[in-house]
Amino acid sequence: MVYRVVPKCACSSIGQIMYYSDHGEFFDGDIHDATGKMHKWAIEKSQPKIEKNVTSHKSYAFTCVRNPYGRILSSFFDKICGIQRNGKRYRGNLVPLLVQKYGIEVGDPDTGFEFDQIQSFRRFLLFARDTIRWRRPMDPDIHWSAMSGHISTFIVNGGRYDNIFFTEKFNDGMQSVMDAVETKHKVDVAKIPKFNESEGHGPKRAHPIEDYFDDLSMHLVYEIYKRDFNLFKYDVDNPGNKMPVGEIDLDEVHAKLGD
Template sequence: MGYPGVWMTESEGLIYRVVPKCACSTIGQIMFFSDHGRFFDGDIHDSATGLHKWSQDHSKPAIENAVRHGNALAFTCVRNPYARILSSFFDKIAGIQRNGRRYRGNLVPQLAQQYGVDVGSLENGFAFDQIASFRRFLLFARDTIRWRKPMEPDIHWSSMSGHIGTFIANGGHYDRILFTETLNDGMAQILQSARTPVAVDLSRVPRFNESEGHGPKRAYPVSAYFDDLSRHLIWEIYKDDFQLFQYDFDNPDNKMPLGEIDLDEVHAKLGC
């Protein structure tokens, strides 16, 4: 199976397991800068040089060797599950992608037909009932994860533990797991430990979000989107994410983790 979703600096000091909707664009750009002293011109997901990626055949031997010998600092990053699934909805379902089109072509029309999801349009200023449409999308997301119908689950709303577990199951070991909510502090510790070729001033690093400004903004507090049924669905599909990564299920408006992550527990539970 290898190491899907893994990126590594060309200097081989940092290995990162990408988790979508968890600051992955910003983290990738920081890694790129730490080797080259500049940011990648464009979306870091589109880079074909300057950063090792498992999806690039020429990168696989280097990544395999680094994981096997434990030479690089390996890390990943997580985010509050409530905020993450909302971000997935507003970016991938309600938003327009950087190519000017809807995500995955016919996905939004399919959601409109089968689940009654309405996301408005650029022409009407993305006017729609955000709460009702999000809850219907959440039912769809649960169906894809639980029963893989009407499609396989998308990487942007698949569980974080599922993404993170593939690295462990194939012999990898995380040195750190960061919180998106305290990204600068976490990346500062990573960069201090890894001794990268180029120093990175994190206070000057912008947040890289290619979807920003291409869709509707969230109009309500996080808790407004989650009634009892929605919270039941969230627990059903993200129970491990809440428990392993210490997020507050009882208060959707509390985006901060309740405690530190137990790396031994993560490796034990996700390495099975």
């Protein structure tokens, strides 16, 4: 099987399930750090094999999407507020830049991450919009750039998806992938632990998701992720409704993201 990674859309769990289906065990550590026993675009010698496989559609190809409201909020808590696996802040000088230019607070692990989460998140949204719209003060980060951008590179380079499923219906979606392929080791998706490399190193979300989005922030989110809402059938009018409101039309996705 071929999986096009979309950051913040259950990619750790999917990677570990693929690893397990080949080797009968999970990768010890963060699957993003694995350098063997699987092909990845980041491994140079894998690239020609992946390219050949994808362009000839030899394997079942899939990806996974997530509600844009939940995804951007998760990026904020994980990448901006959280301490990363290496014990440092994400991307070194990024957080100090946000504190200085946008007045964002991120809290401190020593004091239990006390800060105004809603105000800070809304300011982060302005920053995310600036990076995506004007590529300043930096290029957009993969964790908050639009899913349609990630998904389109696969199509533009000759790939075709057999399945795009929802993070919010993860077990059903992942099971539909496993049902479509032959694996060395049987995977019972319902029994697989959830792998979340971002959990436990940042503040807990203190409010329901809809509290973080007022009228202006909903407008900003739609401006940034219009294509994601439309193609992947999420509810733009209600941040509190994380579930999709329709089924993904694969032909529409290929037509609109293939140009």
